[in-house]
Amino acid sequence: MPLNDPYAPLPDTELVRLALRDEAAFEALVRRHAAGVHRLAASMVGPGAADDVVQEVFISLHRSLKTFRGEAKFSTWLHRVTLNACYGALKARTTVPLSQEPEPRAPHSPVHRSEQAQVRERLAAALNQLPRDQREAIALRELSGLDYAEIAQITGAELGTVKSRIARARAALRAWLTNAGVTP
Numbered sequence: 001m002p003l004n005d006p007y008a009p010l011p012d013t014e015l016v017r018l019a020l021r022d023e024a025a026f027e028a029l030v031r032r033h034a035a036g037v038h039r040l041a042a043s044m045v046g047p048g049a050a051d052d053v054v055q056e057v058f059i060s061l062h063r064s065l066k067t068f069r070g071e072a073k074f075s076t077w078l079h080r081v082t083l084n085a086c087y088g089a090l091k092a093r094t095t096v097p098l099s100q101e102p103e104p105r106a107p108h109s110p111v112h113r114s115e116q117a118q119v120r121e122r123l124a125a126a127l128n129q130l131p132r133d134q135r136e137a138i139a140l141r142e143l144s145g146l147d148y149a150e151i152a153q154i155t156g157a158e159l160g161t162v163k164s165r166i167a168r169a170r171a172a173l174r175a176w177l178t179n180a181g182v183t184p
């Protein structure tokens with residue numbers, strides 16, 4: 001974020017209002033939310049395709065910002081747009097790779113890096129084994145840090161359903177990873 005960013009203290013609702021007529025405000029909105037959108041996209045489509053999804057999300061956001069009515073939090077609306085872009089990207093694929101190029105890592109020992117890469121690959125494979133509704137719920141909770149009520153609003157599911165999807169996803173991930181030799 002640039003130093004002395006005049007948009008930094010503004011809440012999302014005000015920033016959205018300004019972004020409708022001020023490109024700099026829209027850029028501030030992108031800077032504020034890009035990392036979270038990327039994390040969610042990477043969990044849904046993999047790190048290799050996440051950049052394309054993020055670009056699609058913000059292009060879509062720019063086109064449709066005037067339709068945001070403010071009935072929900074902006075971040076809730078943005079997560080829904082992100083999930084829709086992820087599902088579009090997944091639908092466009094002919095195959096879904098289970099392993100992708102690992103993200104750049106801080107310098108560590110080669111053994112530690114190799115172990116981390118293996119765990120990351122196994123986790124990505126385990127996430128891909130989950131039903132769509134569970135993968136969506138666990139990604140929104142664990143990677144985007146949303147609370148259960150926000151997830152319910154984004155997915156259109158009841159609060160109890162969201163809680164059970166997350167519990168089932170955690171149990172399934174734990175079992176899958178344990179069977180793959182990853183210990184918690």
